[in-house]
Amino acid sequence: MPQPTIISIAERAGVSIASVSRVLNGLGARPDTTEKVERAAAELGYVPNAVARSLKGGRTRQLTFAMPDIGNPVYVAMVRAIQSVAKAAGYRLLLHSTDAVVEDELAVLRSLGDRTSDGLILCPIRITDAHVEALRGAAGPVVVIGSLPSGVPVDSVRADSVAGVALAVRHLYETGRRRIAFVNGPADTVPGRKRGEGYRKALADCGLAYEPDLVARTDFDIEAGAAATEALLDQKPDAVFGANDQLALGAARALHARGLRIPQDVAVAGMDDSVLAQAGWPPLTSVDLGSTERGKRAAELLLRRLDSARAAADDTPETPTPRTTTAPPRLVVRASTGRAATDS
Amino acid sequence: MPQPTIISIAERAGVSIASVSRVLNGLGARPDTTEKVERAAAELGYVPNAVARSLKGGRTRQLTFAMPDIGNPVYVAMVRAIQSVAKAAGYRLLLHSTDAVVEDELAVLRSLGDRTSDGLILCPIRITDAHVEALRGAAGPVVVIGSLPSGVPVDSVRADSVAGVALAVRHLYETGRRRIAFVNGPADTVPGRKRGEGYRKALADCGLAYEPDLVARTDFDIEAGAAATEALLDQKPDAVFGANDQLALGAARALHARGLRIPQDVAVAGMDDSVLAQAGWPPLTSVDLGSTERGKRAAELLLRRLDSARAAADDTPETPTPRTTTAPPRLVVRASTGRAATDS
DNA sequence: GTGAAAGCGCTAACAT
């Protein structure tokens, strides 16, 4: 005998399937009916078929989260936050790792139409016109984690990279650093561009000159960070600021390999304050761009959207105006940015 | 107008819903019919409703992966591997972070009955009688990543911790270490127990005596590793072996804080060879227990199960005997276990 | 309070 259904229960309890449904959903029923049904269900080990429920109810109680790379601690932090909000609200989480492939991200957006999940949180690393178009035509509620061009009618949660970078640069400046090198990620990503922008602005605010030779652009990983820093060392920086923790860790490696001490000879700072920041020695000063907070807010926005969508079904079909919130950055100071050694 | 369905397409194309279904599924149809349907579908932006399909077809093309903690790089590695196999086979991935709470794990097992996903990969950190019972009564295919008591009719993939520990201990021995401290995880977890066992055995194989004072038990994280190592330092170890990379990283931190050099004064080795192993300085020697491999194999086993389940539906209802495979460990040597300084 | 029946969107017999 395969899976029990309400039919098997109805037969066993000697009632109609409607009564079974009512009892199982906690609607009114006579005590003896209730009891018969509950007993039958328990004996049969009945579990309601969620697919049938979804088809009838028009919703799956599933949420989708699509991000570039599940191997990156930043996105892991988001997953945790989203998972926790979703779970609390009775939703499951469907995961997509898109490898930042645009075509994959668009496919995910399109797949909203297949009704597999009730809503989508999308975290693209770059946003193309195709994205914007797909977002306009999305078949269900979407929240974007990232910076959207204005005018796109979609909720979004953004990080404030510019302010974040400023926090770190000013901290380095205030602890006596004057030659602050910057190892950045690719220019064709939103984070890469924003962080570069923030760096120039922050230098200016501190009254420091922008020196192109103190800036490197490379991929967002440890190896790349080490290689780039290696090359920058000729410029005699007294601090290296990595556009994410991996880059900073790479910088630390390059410095160690050269026999330079952190922070006595060169200070190091990173961004994201991921688990990696505390993995090495000395522990890294890092700017928390609020991955956890952004994940949490995105999930909450999405849930609110879903609620209002359900309300609108009966009521006014008005769509609430899209919301954009920005998570504030936070500087976490650790040993990698202590004072420079006084050159007595 | 809400989502288009095959009905809207049929009306627009002037054919029956059956023809629409056929065309959309690539079954035979006259060219002009095909064309009319495809055009209508495109114009309407039709996307098949996966829920309805699932209800009809009895499968969702979704897989579930439940693990203790999405924040742990070991499980992240599994997620990546599973995701990749699943995607290739046309399945989506549903994720559950159980926080190693037994009740949660059992709930996931029970929820197999709701037909939300076609199969489950479960990675419990400890296995209770309740687990075994739930596994026996599972409503669908399950693959366990972990060590199952024999006799449980479920596919499983296990790590060989004992051999893995031996690899590291022997390596330390061969590079001249004789006082090899071991910082282990909790005794009430399967990994914790196995690794402790392996350590004793490995010492014996090297002809070293087991000294209880060189062993610490604590939680599987960096802080705990640092604290435990701190306490072990009185015993003057010449190597510290952590039962995972976090523990080893904690050990490294404690050593750095005491001004001890790695590896000149004390060697450090970890387990799992997660991303963390390469995050610090010096990079950690670590034993790869094959998280990626285990995830991959688990996914493949599950897919095979699903295939044979579908075959059995028409044919013999025989269940293939459960398979258990073991992923071989692999030692990755890095700078943290170089030779000791000669005390010339 | 309870049962009969419709219908969610789709696929697959079956009939034409």
Added chain:
DNA sequence: ATGTTAGCGCTTTCAC
């Protein structure tokens, strides 16, 4: 080759 129809398991009117 195409149309008609039943039915996947469930919720929800609608009568009684």
